[in-house]
Amino acid sequence: MPVSKRIHRRTYPLRTSNMALGGLVVSVSLAQQPSPSMALWAFVIVSALAWPHIAFFHANRKRDHFQAEYVNRVIDALILGCWIPIMQWSILPSLSIVAICAADRHYIGLKKRWLQSLLALLIGMIGAHWWVQPTLNWAASFWVQLSLLPLILMHSVYASWSSKRMIRTLAKQNLQLQVLGRIDPLTTVYSRDYWWQKARTALRNHRAAHEATSLLIIDIDHFKQINDFYGHIVGDSVLQAVGLNIRQCLRSHDAAGRYGGDEFTVLCKNAGVEVAYAVALRIRDQVARIRIREHPELRVSASIGVAAAEARFTSVKDWIEAADGALYKAKQAGRDQVIHSRDMHTSASATLPQAHAAVEQRTSTPAIPFISKKDDVNDLFSQTEMR
Ligand SMILES: Nc1nc2c(ncn2[C@@H]2O[C@H](COP(=O)(O)OP(=O)(O)OP(=O)(O)O)[C@@H](O)[C@H]2O)c(=O)[nH]1
Secondary structure, three states, rough: HHHHHHHHHHHHHHHHHHHHHHHHHHHHHHHHHOOOOOHHHHHHHHHHHHHHHHHHHHHHOOOOOOHHHHHHHHHHHHHHHHHHOOOOOOOHHHHHHHHHHHHHHHHHHOOOHHHHHHHHHHHHHHHHHHHHHHOOOOOHHHHHHHHHOOOOHHHOOOHHHHHHHHHHHHHHHHHHHHHHHHEOOOOOEEHHHHHHHHHHHHHHHHHHHHOEEEEEEEEEEOOHHHHHHOOHHHHHHHHHHHHHHHHHHOOOOOEEEEEOOOOOEEEOOOOOHHHHHHHHHHHHHHHHOOOOOOOOOOOOOOOEEEEOOOOOOOHHHHEEEEEHHHHHHHOOOOOOEEEEEHHHHOOEEEEEEHOOOOOHHHHHHOOOOOOOOOOOOHOOHHHHHHO
Protein backbone atom coordinates (compact mmCIF):
# COMPACT_ATOMS: atom_id res chain seq x y z
CA MET A 1 0.00 0.00 0.00
CA PRO A 2 1.47 3.42 -0.90
CA VAL A 3 2.51 5.74 1.93
CA SER A 4 -0.34 8.17 1.17
CA LYS A 5 -2.82 5.37 1.80
CA ARG A 6 -1.13 4.29 4.99
CA ILE A 7 -0.53 7.70 6.51
CA HIS A 8 -3.68 7.80 8.69
CA ARG A 9 -3.04 4.22 9.81
CA ARG A 10 0.49 5.15 10.82
CA THR A 11 -0.69 8.28 12.59
CA TYR A 12 -3.54 6.61 14.46
CA PRO A 13 -1.62 4.71 17.20
CA LEU A 14 0.74 7.63 17.73
CA ARG A 15 -2.05 10.19 18.03
CA THR A 16 -4.03 7.87 20.30
CA SER A 17 -1.13 7.40 22.71
CA ASN A 18 0.10 11.01 22.58
CA MET A 19 -3.34 12.47 23.19
CA ALA A 20 -4.15 9.97 25.94
CA LEU A 21 -0.85 10.55 27.76
CA GLY A 22 -1.00 14.32 27.16
CA GLY A 23 -4.61 14.29 28.41
CA LEU A 24 -3.39 12.50 31.54
CA VAL A 25 -1.07 15.43 32.31
CA VAL A 26 -3.87 17.96 31.72
CA SER A 27 -6.25 15.89 33.90
CA VAL A 28 -3.72 15.76 36.75
CA SER A 29 -3.26 19.52 36.49
CA LEU A 30 -7.04 20.04 36.36
CA ALA A 31 -7.60 17.75 39.35
CA GLN A 32 -5.31 20.01 41.41
CA GLN A 33 -7.28 23.13 40.55
CA PRO A 34 -10.16 24.31 42.79
CA SER A 35 -13.53 23.14 41.34
CA PRO A 36 -12.91 22.96 37.56
CA SER A 37 -16.13 22.98 35.53
CA MET A 38 -17.70 19.82 34.10
CA ALA A 39 -17.40 21.37 30.64
CA LEU A 40 -13.63 21.55 31.06
CA TRP A 41 -13.45 17.91 32.15
CA ALA A 42 -15.64 16.91 29.25
CA PHE A 43 -13.44 18.82 26.80
CA VAL A 44 -10.23 17.25 28.12
CA ILE A 45 -11.68 13.72 28.10
CA VAL A 46 -13.20 14.04 24.64
CA SER A 47 -10.06 15.63 23.14
CA ALA A 48 -7.73 13.12 24.79
CA LEU A 49 -9.72 9.93 24.29
CA ALA A 50 -12.31 10.43 21.56
CA TRP A 51 -10.58 12.82 19.14
CA PRO A 52 -7.91 10.36 17.85
CA HIS A 53 -10.66 7.94 16.75
CA ILE A 54 -12.71 10.70 15.16
CA ALA A 55 -9.56 11.87 13.33
CA PHE A 56 -8.91 8.35 12.06
CA PHE A 57 -12.43 7.89 10.73
CA HIS A 58 -12.30 11.32 9.14
CA ALA A 59 -9.06 10.49 7.28
CA ASN A 60 -10.22 6.99 6.45
CA ARG A 61 -13.35 8.26 4.73
CA LYS A 62 -11.48 10.74 2.56
CA ARG A 63 -9.95 9.80 -0.76
CA ASP A 64 -6.87 11.90 -0.10
CA HIS A 65 -5.71 10.56 3.26
CA PHE A 66 -2.71 12.87 3.31
CA GLN A 67 -4.88 15.96 2.93
CA ALA A 68 -7.26 14.74 5.65
CA GLU A 69 -4.31 14.07 7.94
CA TYR A 70 -3.07 17.61 7.47
CA VAL A 71 -6.48 18.91 8.57
CA ASN A 72 -6.36 16.55 11.56
CA ARG A 73 -2.93 17.85 12.45
CA VAL A 74 -4.21 21.43 12.50
CA ILE A 75 -7.03 20.33 14.84
CA ASP A 76 -4.42 18.54 17.02
CA ALA A 77 -2.57 21.86 17.33
CA LEU A 78 -5.81 23.65 18.21
CA ILE A 79 -6.47 21.12 21.00
CA LEU A 80 -2.90 21.37 22.32
CA GLY A 81 -3.29 25.16 22.33
CA CYS A 82 -6.46 24.81 24.43
CA TRP A 83 -4.71 22.53 26.92
CA ILE A 84 -2.07 25.13 27.78
CA PRO A 85 -4.37 27.67 29.56
CA ILE A 86 -6.26 24.71 31.11
CA MET A 87 -2.92 23.74 32.73
CA GLN A 88 -2.72 27.35 34.01
CA TRP A 89 0.13 28.11 31.58
CA SER A 90 2.40 25.79 33.47
CA ILE A 91 5.60 25.97 31.42
CA LEU A 92 7.10 22.48 31.73
CA PRO A 93 4.07 20.36 30.73
CA SER A 94 2.93 22.87 28.09
CA LEU A 95 6.28 22.97 26.33
CA SER A 96 6.82 19.21 26.67
CA ILE A 97 3.47 18.26 25.17
CA VAL A 98 3.75 20.71 22.26
CA ALA A 99 7.38 19.79 21.53
CA ILE A 100 6.75 16.05 21.64
CA CYS A 101 3.68 16.24 19.41
CA ALA A 102 5.52 18.48 16.92
CA ALA A 103 8.55 16.14 16.84
CA ASP A 104 6.39 13.06 16.35
CA ARG A 105 4.64 14.55 13.36
CA HIS A 106 8.06 14.83 11.71
CA TYR A 107 8.72 11.14 12.31
CA ILE A 108 5.41 10.36 10.65
CA GLY A 109 6.43 12.46 7.64
CA LEU A 110 3.91 15.29 7.98
CA LYS A 111 6.15 18.30 7.73
CA LYS A 112 3.98 20.72 5.82
CA ARG A 113 1.36 23.06 7.25
CA TRP A 114 3.47 23.96 10.26
CA LEU A 115 2.39 27.59 9.87
CA GLN A 116 -1.30 26.67 9.97
CA SER A 117 -0.58 24.42 12.95
CA LEU A 118 1.22 27.24 14.75
CA LEU A 119 -1.68 29.55 14.05
CA ALA A 120 -4.14 26.93 15.32
CA LEU A 121 -2.02 26.52 18.46
CA LEU A 122 -2.17 30.28 19.10
CA ILE A 123 -5.91 30.43 18.43
CA GLY A 124 -6.42 27.50 20.83
CA MET A 125 -4.36 29.22 23.52
CA ILE A 126 -6.14 32.56 23.17
CA GLY A 127 -9.63 30.97 22.88
CA ALA A 128 -9.14 28.68 25.86
CA HIS A 129 -7.61 31.48 27.94
CA TRP A 130 -10.65 33.63 27.24
CA TRP A 131 -12.98 30.69 28.10
CA VAL A 132 -11.20 29.35 31.22
CA GLN A 133 -9.82 32.63 32.63
CA PRO A 134 -7.09 30.64 34.45
CA THR A 135 -5.05 31.68 37.45
CA LEU A 136 -1.45 31.74 36.21
CA ASN A 137 0.71 29.02 37.69
CA TRP A 138 3.99 28.73 35.79
CA ALA A 139 5.55 26.03 37.95
CA ALA A 140 4.33 22.47 37.60
CA SER A 141 3.48 20.51 40.74
CA PHE A 142 5.28 17.26 41.57
CA TRP A 143 2.28 15.20 40.40
CA VAL A 144 2.05 17.02 37.10
CA GLN A 145 5.76 16.47 36.53
CA LEU A 146 5.35 12.80 37.40
CA SER A 147 2.40 12.43 35.02
CA LEU A 148 4.63 13.73 32.22
CA LEU A 149 6.96 10.75 32.49
CA PRO A 150 4.85 8.23 30.50
CA LEU A 151 4.56 10.71 27.61
CA ILE A 152 8.32 11.36 27.60
CA LEU A 153 9.13 7.65 27.83
CA MET A 154 6.67 6.82 25.09
CA HIS A 155 8.18 9.50 22.88
CA SER A 156 11.74 8.19 23.44
CA VAL A 157 10.70 4.65 22.56
CA TYR A 158 8.84 5.82 19.48
CA ALA A 159 11.71 8.06 18.36
CA SER A 160 14.28 5.27 18.59
CA TRP A 161 11.97 2.74 16.90
CA SER A 162 11.18 5.23 14.16
CA SER A 163 14.87 6.03 13.57
CA LYS A 164 15.67 2.33 13.38
CA ARG A 165 12.91 1.81 10.85
CA MET A 166 14.10 4.78 8.80
CA ILE A 167 17.68 3.46 8.76
CA ARG A 168 16.44 0.01 7.69
CA THR A 169 14.33 1.51 4.91
CA LEU A 170 17.25 3.64 3.72
CA ALA A 171 19.60 0.65 3.70
CA LYS A 172 17.04 -1.34 1.69
CA GLN A 173 16.54 1.49 -0.79
CA ASN A 174 20.30 1.96 -1.14
CA LEU A 175 20.66 -1.70 -1.95
CA GLN A 176 17.83 -1.51 -4.49
CA LEU A 177 19.48 1.53 -6.08
CA GLN A 178 22.81 -0.25 -6.20
CA VAL A 179 21.24 -3.26 -7.91
CA LEU A 180 19.31 -1.02 -10.31
CA GLY A 181 22.51 0.88 -11.13
CA ARG A 182 24.15 -2.37 -12.15
CA ILE A 183 21.56 -3.26 -14.74
CA ASP A 184 20.77 -1.48 -17.97
CA PRO A 185 16.99 -1.09 -17.70
CA LEU A 186 16.27 -1.54 -21.43
CA THR A 187 18.38 -4.57 -22.24
CA THR A 188 18.70 -6.13 -18.74
CA VAL A 189 22.41 -6.76 -19.24
CA TYR A 190 24.90 -5.06 -16.90
CA SER A 191 25.31 -1.32 -17.06
CA ARG A 192 28.53 -0.04 -18.59
CA ASP A 193 30.08 0.99 -15.25
CA TYR A 194 29.34 -2.27 -13.52
CA TRP A 195 30.52 -4.32 -16.46
CA TRP A 196 33.71 -2.23 -16.58
CA GLN A 197 34.36 -3.07 -12.91
CA LYS A 198 34.02 -6.76 -13.74
CA ALA A 199 36.34 -6.41 -16.72
CA ARG A 200 38.92 -4.65 -14.54
CA THR A 201 38.82 -7.52 -12.03
CA ALA A 202 39.09 -10.09 -14.83
CA LEU A 203 42.11 -8.32 -16.31
CA ARG A 204 43.72 -8.11 -12.87
CA ASN A 205 43.18 -11.85 -12.37
CA HIS A 206 44.63 -12.55 -15.78
CA ARG A 207 47.74 -10.54 -14.97
CA ALA A 208 48.11 -12.12 -11.53
CA ALA A 209 47.16 -15.73 -12.24
CA HIS A 210 47.15 -15.94 -16.05
CA GLU A 211 43.45 -16.76 -15.99
CA ALA A 212 42.29 -17.02 -19.57
CA THR A 213 39.56 -14.46 -20.20
CA SER A 214 38.18 -13.04 -23.40
CA LEU A 215 36.17 -10.02 -24.31
CA LEU A 216 33.61 -9.60 -27.07
CA ILE A 217 32.29 -6.37 -28.50
CA ILE A 218 29.02 -6.81 -30.31
CA ASP A 219 27.55 -4.11 -32.52
CA ILE A 220 24.19 -4.40 -34.23
CA ASP A 221 24.54 -3.87 -37.97
CA HIS A 222 22.77 -0.89 -39.53
CA PHE A 223 20.95 -0.16 -36.33
CA LYS A 224 20.54 3.48 -37.24
CA GLN A 225 18.59 2.44 -40.29
CA ILE A 226 16.37 0.18 -38.20
CA ASN A 227 15.60 3.20 -36.04
CA ASP A 228 15.09 5.45 -39.02
CA PHE A 229 12.80 3.07 -40.86
CA TYR A 230 10.84 1.35 -38.09
CA GLY A 231 11.12 4.00 -35.40
CA HIS A 232 12.87 4.09 -32.06
CA ILE A 233 10.28 1.96 -30.26
CA VAL A 234 11.02 -0.94 -32.61
CA GLY A 235 14.72 -0.08 -32.27
CA ASP A 236 14.33 -0.47 -28.51
CA SER A 237 12.61 -3.83 -28.99
CA VAL A 238 15.56 -4.97 -31.11
CA LEU A 239 18.00 -3.84 -28.41
CA GLN A 240 15.95 -5.68 -25.81
CA ALA A 241 15.87 -8.84 -27.89
CA VAL A 242 19.61 -8.66 -28.58
CA GLY A 243 20.35 -8.19 -24.86
CA LEU A 244 18.17 -11.17 -23.99
CA ASN A 245 19.69 -13.36 -26.69
CA ILE A 246 23.23 -12.51 -25.69
CA ARG A 247 22.44 -13.47 -22.11
CA GLN A 248 20.94 -16.75 -23.27
CA CYS A 249 24.16 -17.63 -25.09
CA LEU A 250 26.36 -17.16 -22.03
CA ARG A 251 27.43 -19.34 -19.15
CA SER A 252 26.50 -18.24 -15.66
CA HIS A 253 29.95 -16.82 -14.92
CA ASP A 254 30.16 -14.77 -18.11
CA ALA A 255 29.03 -11.16 -17.98
CA ALA A 256 27.22 -9.17 -20.63
CA GLY A 257 27.05 -5.39 -20.52
CA ARG A 258 25.70 -2.55 -22.60
CA TYR A 259 28.61 -0.49 -23.73
CA GLY A 260 26.36 2.22 -25.13
CA GLY A 261 23.83 2.68 -27.95
CA ASP A 262 23.73 -0.53 -29.98
CA GLU A 263 27.03 -1.86 -28.64
CA PHE A 264 27.25 -4.71 -26.16
CA THR A 265 30.25 -6.19 -24.41
CA VAL A 266 30.72 -9.68 -23.07
CA LEU A 267 33.31 -10.99 -20.67
CA CYS A 268 33.93 -14.70 -21.15
CA LYS A 269 35.68 -15.97 -18.05
CA ASN A 270 37.97 -19.00 -18.15
CA ALA A 271 37.70 -18.78 -21.90
CA GLY A 272 40.61 -18.91 -24.31
CA VAL A 273 40.41 -17.87 -27.92
CA GLU A 274 38.48 -20.90 -29.22
CA VAL A 275 35.83 -20.82 -26.53
CA ALA A 276 35.28 -17.07 -26.89
CA TYR A 277 35.09 -17.44 -30.63
CA ALA A 278 32.51 -20.19 -30.33
CA VAL A 279 30.47 -18.05 -27.93
CA ALA A 280 30.65 -15.14 -30.38
CA LEU A 281 29.46 -17.33 -33.25
CA ARG A 282 26.61 -18.59 -31.10
CA ILE A 283 25.62 -15.01 -30.31
CA ARG A 284 25.82 -13.99 -33.95
CA ASP A 285 23.61 -16.89 -35.02
CA GLN A 286 21.18 -16.26 -32.19
CA VAL A 287 20.89 -12.57 -33.11
CA ALA A 288 20.15 -13.56 -36.70
CA ARG A 289 17.13 -15.53 -35.44
CA ILE A 290 15.57 -12.52 -33.72
CA ARG A 291 12.08 -11.71 -34.96
CA ILE A 292 9.99 -8.77 -33.87
CA ARG A 293 6.33 -9.83 -33.73
CA GLU A 294 4.92 -6.65 -35.29
CA HIS A 295 7.54 -6.68 -38.06
CA PRO A 296 8.26 -10.30 -39.01
CA GLU A 297 10.21 -9.17 -42.04
CA LEU A 298 12.77 -7.37 -39.90
CA ARG A 299 16.13 -9.13 -39.82
CA VAL A 300 18.89 -8.31 -37.38
CA SER A 301 22.57 -9.10 -37.60
CA ALA A 302 25.57 -8.24 -35.49
CA SER A 303 29.29 -7.88 -35.99
CA ILE A 304 31.53 -9.09 -33.21
CA GLY A 305 35.12 -8.35 -32.27
CA VAL A 306 36.89 -10.77 -29.93
CA ALA A 307 40.04 -10.15 -27.90
CA ALA A 308 41.61 -12.45 -25.35
CA ALA A 309 43.22 -10.84 -22.31
CA GLU A 310 46.93 -10.30 -22.81
CA ALA A 311 49.72 -9.31 -20.47
CA ARG A 312 50.42 -6.23 -22.58
CA PHE A 313 47.01 -4.74 -21.72
CA THR A 314 47.58 -2.33 -18.87
CA SER A 315 43.93 -1.34 -18.62
CA VAL A 316 40.47 -2.39 -19.72
CA LYS A 317 40.70 0.44 -22.25
CA ASP A 318 43.58 -1.35 -24.03
CA TRP A 319 41.60 -4.57 -24.05
CA ILE A 320 38.50 -2.86 -25.41
CA GLU A 321 40.58 -1.15 -28.07
CA ALA A 322 41.89 -4.53 -29.22
CA ALA A 323 38.37 -5.95 -29.48
CA ASP A 324 37.17 -2.72 -31.08
CA GLY A 325 39.83 -3.07 -33.76
CA ALA A 326 38.54 -6.56 -34.52
CA LEU A 327 34.98 -5.26 -34.59
CA TYR A 328 36.02 -2.58 -37.07
CA LYS A 329 37.50 -5.30 -39.28
CA ALA A 330 34.28 -7.30 -39.01
CA LYS A 331 32.30 -4.27 -40.15
CA GLN A 332 34.73 -3.68 -42.99
CA ALA A 333 34.57 -7.32 -44.03
CA GLY A 334 30.86 -6.95 -44.71
CA ARG A 335 29.27 -7.16 -41.22
CA ASP A 336 27.53 -10.18 -39.67
CA GLN A 337 31.03 -11.45 -38.89
CA VAL A 338 33.12 -12.53 -35.95
CA ILE A 339 36.76 -11.42 -36.03
CA HIS A 340 39.41 -12.07 -33.42
CA SER A 341 42.00 -9.40 -32.71
CA ARG A 342 44.75 -11.92 -33.51
CA ASP A 343 43.30 -12.43 -36.96
CA MET A 344 44.29 -8.89 -37.70
CA HIS A 345 47.99 -9.72 -37.40
CA THR A 346 48.50 -13.43 -38.06
CA SER A 347 47.17 -16.12 -40.29
CA ALA A 348 43.63 -16.72 -39.17
CA SER A 349 43.54 -20.38 -40.07
CA ALA A 350 46.66 -20.96 -38.03
CA THR A 351 45.22 -19.44 -34.89
CA LEU A 352 41.59 -20.45 -34.94
CA PRO A 353 41.14 -23.49 -37.14
CA GLN A 354 37.88 -24.77 -35.65
CA ALA A 355 36.27 -21.44 -35.26
CA HIS A 356 37.17 -20.47 -38.77
CA ALA A 357 35.75 -23.67 -40.09
CA ALA A 358 32.49 -22.66 -38.48
CA VAL A 359 32.73 -19.18 -39.97
CA GLU A 360 33.45 -20.63 -43.39
CA GLN A 361 30.48 -22.90 -43.12
CA ARG A 362 28.21 -20.04 -42.20
CA THR A 363 29.54 -17.56 -44.74
CA SER A 364 29.30 -20.12 -47.52
CA THR A 365 25.53 -20.04 -47.12
CA PRO A 366 23.97 -16.73 -48.16
CA ALA A 367 23.43 -14.40 -45.23
CA ILE A 368 19.83 -13.51 -44.53
CA PRO A 369 19.33 -10.15 -46.18
CA PHE A 370 17.47 -7.42 -44.44
CA ILE A 371 14.25 -7.80 -46.39
CA SER A 372 11.11 -5.91 -45.83
CA LYS A 373 7.78 -6.25 -47.55
CA LYS A 374 8.06 -2.57 -48.13
CA ASP A 375 9.93 -1.85 -51.35
CA ASP A 376 11.73 1.21 -50.12
CA VAL A 377 13.67 -0.87 -47.62
CA ASN A 378 15.78 -1.97 -50.56
CA ASP A 379 16.76 1.62 -51.02
CA LEU A 380 17.79 1.88 -47.45
CA PHE A 381 19.90 -1.24 -47.34
CA SER A 382 22.11 -1.88 -50.28
CA GLN A 383 22.64 -5.58 -50.92
CA THR A 384 26.39 -5.19 -51.03
CA GLU A 385 26.45 -3.68 -47.59
CA MET A 386 24.23 -6.32 -46.09
CA ARG A 387 26.03 -9.12 -47.84
N1 LIG B 1 16.14 2.84 -30.33
C1 LIG B 1 17.29 3.19 -29.75
N2 LIG B 1 18.30 3.66 -30.51
C2 LIG B 1 19.46 3.98 -29.90
C3 LIG B 1 19.64 3.86 -28.53
N3 LIG B 1 20.90 4.24 -28.23
C4 LIG B 1 21.48 4.61 -29.38
N4 LIG B 1 20.62 4.44 -30.42
C5 LIG B 1 20.85 4.68 -31.83
O1 LIG B 1 21.70 3.66 -32.31
C6 LIG B 1 22.29 4.11 -33.53
C7 LIG B 1 23.69 3.61 -33.57
O2 LIG B 1 24.10 3.61 -34.88
P1 LIG B 1 25.61 3.39 -35.28
O3 LIG B 1 26.22 2.34 -34.41
O4 LIG B 1 26.30 4.71 -35.29
O5 LIG B 1 25.54 2.90 -36.75
P2 LIG B 1 24.78 1.65 -37.34
O6 LIG B 1 23.60 2.09 -38.10
O7 LIG B 1 24.56 0.60 -36.32
O8 LIG B 1 25.84 1.17 -38.40
P3 LIG B 1 26.98 0.12 -38.25
O9 LIG B 1 27.31 0.03 -36.78
O10 LIG B 1 28.11 0.68 -39.03
O11 LIG B 1 26.46 -1.14 -38.82
C8 LIG B 1 22.19 5.63 -33.51
O12 LIG B 1 21.27 6.04 -34.50
C9 LIG B 1 21.59 5.96 -32.14
O13 LIG B 1 20.68 7.03 -32.20
C10 LIG B 1 18.54 3.37 -27.76
O14 LIG B 1 18.61 3.21 -26.53
N5 LIG B 1 17.40 3.05 -28.41
